[in-house]
Amino acid sequence: xxxxxxxxxxxxxxxxxxxxxxxxxxxxxxxxxxxxxxxxxxxxxxxxxxxxxxxxxxxxxxxxxxxxxxxxxxxxxxxxxxxxxxxxxxxxxxxxxxxxxxxxxxxxxxxxxxxxxxxxxxxxxxxxxxxxxx
Amino acid sequence: xxxxxxxxxxxxxxxxxxxxxxxxxxxxxxxxxxxxxxxxxxxxxxxxxxxxxxxxxxxxxxxxxxxxxxxxxxxx
Numbered sequence: 001x002x003x004x005x006x007x008x009x010x011x012x013x014x015x016x017x018x019x020x021x022x023x024x025x026x027x028x029x030x031x032x033x034x035x036x037x038x039x040x041x042x043x044x045x046x047x048x049x050x051x052x053x054x055x056x057x058x059x060x061x062x063x064x065x066x067x068x069x070x071x072x073x074x075x076x077x078x079x080x081x082x083x084x085x086x087x088x089x090x091x092x093x094x095x096x097x098x099x100x101x102x103x104x105x106x107x108x109x110x111x112x113x114x115x116x117x118x119x120x121x122x123x124x125x126x127x128x129x130x131x132x133x134x
Numbered sequence: 135x136x137x138x139x140x141x142x143x144x145x146x147x148x149x150x151x152x153x154x155x156x157x158x159x160x161x162x163x164x165x166x167x168x169x170x171x172x173x174x175x176x177x178x179x180x181x182x183x184x185x186x187x188x189x190x191x192x193x194x195x196x197x198x199x200x201x202x203x204x205x206x207x208x209x210x
Binding site for chain 2: 083
């Protein structure tokens with residue numbers, strides 16, 4: 001059973017940050033290869049994101065995310081209040097261009113998406129990361 | 135205890151009727167595995183939900199410590 005106070009705090013953080021990464025270590029000093037790779041992807045996208053180091057409270061946070069999102073492993077990337085995935089999903093979505101679309105940014109130049117991703121002539125038109133009702 | 139790749143493949147295919155799974159030992163140590171799965175149940179689901187389905191199928195082997203890491207690749 002997850003700690004209810006911590007669960008509430010985590011829910012608040014997820015709702016307050018359009019892009020939020022739960023990771024081992026910090027973006028400047030990742031303590032796990034999967035967290036490091038996820039940070040590298042996010043940094044290359046040029047989006048602002050919040051980062052939470054889970055290591056000081058690893059087990060309690062596992063219980064909380066298990067309850068909130070049915071997911072226990074870190075890193076975890078939340079976008080607009082929803083769990084997008086861990087490192088492998090984030091990397092896959094980066095490669096096929098879905099991550100840029102989800103984040104509402106341009107696919108970074110220089111590192112082209114996978115060849116099978118359709119090239120889009122039209123830029124993504126929605127305003128970046130608007131939250132309905134806000 | 136090393137994971138039984140054939141058992142894991144069977145667990146995924148049993149949980150997702152009509153699916154096809156391949157489970158590969160990435161490091162040769164038996165605990166860092168990769169599952170490549172295609173399943174009709176994936177249609178219309180987000181990536182995270184697709185992964186949840188696969189993880190749920192083998193949850194028992196996570197819980198008993200047989201598997202430490204499972205990379206999931208959704209095919210199809």
